[in-house]
Amino acid sequence: MPSAHAKRAALVDDLKRIVGTSHVLSSESELRVYECDAYTLEKELPSIVVLPDSTHQVSQIIACCLQHEVPFIPRGAGTNLSGAVLAVPDAVVISLARMNRILEVDPTNRRALVEAGCVNVWVTNAVRRYGLLYAPDPSSQTACTIGGNVATNSGGPHTLKYGVTTNHVLGFEMVLPDASVVWLGSAPSDGDDTGGLDLRGAVIGSEGMFGVVTRVLVNLVEAPPSWRTLLGVFESVEQASQTVSDIIAAGIIPAALEMMDQLITRAVEAAYHFGFPLDAGALLIIELDGLEAGLEDGACVVERLCLQNGAREVRRARTDGERAELWKCRKRAFGAIGRLSPNFLTQDGVVPRSKLPEIMRFIHATSLKFGLRIPNVFHAGDGNIHPLILFDESDPKQVKNAVDAGNEILSECLRLGGSVSGEHGIGVEKASFMAQQFCPATIEAMLTLRRVFDPDRRCNPDKMFPTSKHCIDFAPRRQIPA
């Protein structure tokens, strides 16, 4: 009976024969980079990391994992915030980092075919000269991959008007857990409609649990010819929230509607010196885009509504540069947190838009209850909140309080009719919440879908649904600074 060590060595050899020696990582120092994703509260060293360069290699790797009876986990850039690509014992992590090419751009049909490891913003960069862009723009877009976006059905600030990943992916190639290759949805030679079941839609957002996506056909949209980007400065989150409601009630659908509270504003200002007022209770970034005709009317209505709700001032980005700078501050907000705290827990919940003031009051009360600061930066137009719970990992009580505070906020989101995840996914972080959000029959129906693709649970196991490891009170073993 070969030892575990010998079995692993044999697997390493087999994988090296598929991708070449330099693309199989098996030493501890090499594997350390892959011990977690952006959810840093839990870590697990993968057994092996392999970096294929083609769909055929991915298929061979999965066949090899089957033969050796080990699970496998697809991984993009590792920016996921819920531990969706956390390794499990004996798992082979299949990194798509080398499969990052843009294969075809078809501006006439407004499509692009890319490999799953292609970085999100590279798509927009490649098609900008045709007056096109790829709409889903998560804040991590300079690092995250299209394959990863498919896995979590990623959003971003502009989803209010443009939708999320599932609205912009026409089809994709995927290697199934039995190593066969399928194409779901539209292939490059197809029209937009394929009929039959929408298995493409069912796989998007499945957090890498149904197979390894290798190539993706994305839909491109026309870059809006014009924009108006406004910054409303308010005394309170309540005023800003009311403004959000009023804008929507006026029949205006902004391209983006983002809110930042005072704590996060101060951190962002210290980091990026945009000129944000440090004493404002809340800032609202409102962006309208589209044809120039009618845009100014919309901007004037927005301005009026801000002032009506007590805005101290309403600024406008006057140039492309100012607009880009404003968005940089927003999209790098998480990165500015280091100025406030050695550690933070990023939360991701959703409430109906009309419940925003209520959840913000609850977050404030939770902050006081647990004695932790909780800055907020979020997609106000969607009701998708991102409370950032600050703590110091050197104090175990703060660690527990941070986790408990996050859990209470998520429970309140559910009580208000929302969801425990708007963008970041369930992963391992929120597996215990699935039974709170969904009834047993619904969860059973999800597990039935999983059996279609992965009856033996070899692909990214132990995620999303409670297991013995994650269904009880969470006590993190290790943490590192964010």
Next chain:
Amino acid sequence: MPTSTPITHASGTQVLAQALETARQSGRSLGPPDLRGVTDLIEHIPEDMTATAGCGMPWNRLQSALASKGQWLPLNPSVSPATTLGDVLNQDLFGPSRLGYGKARDYVLGLKVMLANGQVISPGGRVVKNVAGFDLCKLFIGAAGSLGILLEATVKLLPIPEVEAYRARVCPLGTPLQALLSDLQLARISPCVLDAHSLPGVTGHARVVIGFSGSRTTVDWQTHHAEHMGFTEPADLSHDHEFWAAHPRSHVLVQSLPTSQLASKLAQLPSHPWICRLGNGLIYSPASDAQARPHQNSALERLTKQLYDPDNLLPPLPSRL
């Protein structure tokens, strides 16, 4: 071969579950479920732009109720008065506004579905962004009822646009139509409708209908631009209504192709009738008997059907194009 058992009495979900069980025991399929108990607009929250309705609710009545608060579910399939919300979702129906507004899958936030085993599930939710769990809603939309009986749907809404305007022009098929489409792309206007349709007794030409919606300023600017491109005839969407009134969907051939191939494909079609969503690459024409036969589903689709409806109580899978 199981035979259908139409359910004619009004039923709540318990009775429906019982009907499924009865069908299973007698080796028959269920037949069309009676959804007369689920015809209400259950909730409409205008400030959230969401609504929840029973899938038995007539489509036109739903849109009227939403319109009373200035909102709509942005799909405009040509339907009969009997068409329900459930029909629209089960068949993934859409109309000319597909170009500007998308399809049902872009608007459904949550569902209540009875599965073949009688259990009721609630995938999705009531919020506009939600990635918790697998996206089962996508599975049921357009599934023709083959995986479950849709009971309720929560949908995202949009404000009814301030103004809509339509214009038309006639264009020769082939290269001239291709050139017109290229010019429209370059013009950087954003039509919400771009259809073409055949003309009775006329060969080699199509009538192209373009539509805009939004604020008056935006629509006026774009309409003016379109008029300069030859779209001078005032128009509406009657071409779509007339086609679907004359041709039941079960006997319509649907062809889906990349939009760049449309112009040459249309030039090869029999002269009349057909309609085309120029912006989405879809051609609809009466189907011959051979064309009306369903196309085979993939192995994954058949496995999905087998797992969700092992006793074949529900309708067959929708055909691939």
